[in-house]
Amino acid sequence: MKRLLMLLLLVPALAFAKAPSAMFYMMGSQKSIDSFVAHADKIDVLVPTWYGVDENGLVSGQPNDYVMKIAREHRVPVMPILSANGEREKFHKLLGNVTAKKAMIASLIEQAKLYGFTGFQFDFENIAWTDRDALTAMTKETADALHKHGLKLSMAIVPNAPGYAGGGAFSKWMWEYWRGAYDLKALAQSLDLVCLMTYDQHTRWTTPGPVAGMPWTMEHLEYALKVVPKEKLSLGIALYGYHWFAGNPVKDDGKESSNISASYIDADESFPLAKQFGVTMQWDPVEHESWFYFYRDGMREWVFLPDAHAFRDRYDVVKKYGLQGFCSWVLGSEDPKVWDELPEAQR
Template sequence: MIIRVCTALLAALLAVVAAPPPTTAADPADPAPPRTVSAADPAPPRTVSAADAAPPRTVSAADPAPPRTVSAWLPYWDQEGAYQDALRHAAQLHTVSPFWYQAISAERIDGHPGAGAQRVVDGLHAAGIAVVPTVMETMKPGVLAAILADPARRAAHITALLTVVGSRSYDGLDIDYESIAPTGDAGYLAVRADYATFLTELCGRLHALAKSCVSTVSPQTAATGRIWDYAAIGRAADRVRIMAYDRHPRGGDPGPLAGVDWYEEILRRATALIPPARIEMALPAYGWDWPAGGGGSARHVTMREAEALRVAEGVPYTLDPVSMTPHFGYTDGEGVAREVWYQDARGIEADLPVLARYGVRNTSLWALDFEDAAVWPVLARA
């Protein structure tokens, strides 16, 4: 998770010369994935034997090539590692979304360090992978809603986004706007309608340029994600990526990030409003390391880091029987009891039958270079 100090800084400086100026982002040493919220208590764990915890079968040379059913985000803070990871798994990836841009205002969109790196764009294209960069935003409460509600400012913002997509040989844009998610009851319906109008107009302009339009949204459950007009977004966008993670967010109590039972609720609602062929279920390749019992912000760990920590601490592999996600406890060097919940290939494999029941075969991964290699043959069976 630590930015490579020498080579990455040099690459970033060269790339930023050609890209829009970078903005200040969240701490790259401990980035948080896109936000989703929920509240669910984990079920009592069961301990899995070493035989049970064996990774899924790997693909042999005799197996047919896996289908291109996976997209993935490329984090700018680990750009080279994530880029090389994408190339290793190019046979399965149809799209990579570099996490490169941030909307600052109606007319200003800045690039993160390394944004627009031509070597990355060209290398992904040479591997047959579409490049659809992500534009995110962290505006102050109410700012984005005001932009979307004003036709003139909304049009100016769409023009700024089209400038980004035209700045390189990009294949489209992924819009990941989340500051409107906590909108209160009084403004909920208006903001939902304005966002749907914005996305419909943007997608229409992108389609006129033969570019794809991807919308990243929070999962809709009984308790979360109400801001998104799934039906309207599903009509406008080519793909709708549902961020199916952070069921227990970093600032809450410890618990599973995802889970079979939760995915059932998410997909039951989503497929009633969005054609399943347009849905990408975005899966986590990371976890959170909380103070035991909650009461503090969690540390981000990649899937590989979490499993390495479990092995180093000599803790048995344990799978929650309801969510089917791994977790373990340990005591850190300062004597603090901690609790880690994460996702791995075994947990993802347990989720796939739920996706299949709802006709969803496309997945996304947050994020490249977080995952264990055993995830890829699992995703090939999605």
């Protein structure tokens, strides 16, 4: 009887245990918007790609009225991205311009108050490692200002284990312009949330391989957890894939050279492609990601994609480590079965 009573007391706690926060990015494409509309009740935070900032601190962009209407109806918090479009030199100028930074911050506060955003997410990429301290300082300045108005600041951060450049020319380039600018420990002290972009392990810049293999993902997660509290850490989970193929060896200028190409591929393209060429999707039990290859014009083409199985395995990691949640790029690219893995959002 005593044991039964203990079990009955435990049931409500289990039933109402909060699930990890589900943060999804949304682009301006129709299928990205449609995915949000169809699944709003399973999304805890929507992060649309609506705003950019230039070297003078001018913030440009505006929300989609229809998306905001749906978000209000379903009580989905909206935290738009602010980016610099990957323009390294212009972003460097912004970091060194006190007046520009103040203008940027003032605009963010104005837009958030005007449209009811919960805050903003910084998504600054392709940054020189020499701008590390300046990026940290601007992040703190922005977070402090937003906090005074009851707003939040999160940040999408390129994962940077093992904390230094490593060997090889590609590794050096990645640290110099992609990983080295983020002081995880210092940034986490200012930010409300760190969105660790644990995807794009292999890209159009690399040979074929998983978008985000599990060993690679775990290496970056465990490194980040050394300096970022788990309550502030959101694990990046990719929803898109990559397709590698032989591109045109003749350039626009008429010169010839190797042109191994790759492009993004979404689930609404990758699954039909596999069916078209009569191939079976393969599962890699080490990388925890699906893949397939096929031949066209006598040459092998590769596709790696994080399907619902891959999503589930990473969602399990989020729960196992007690992280704040996950952040997924991007709505509209996902395997539809991904949504079967998620509970209804708790508002």
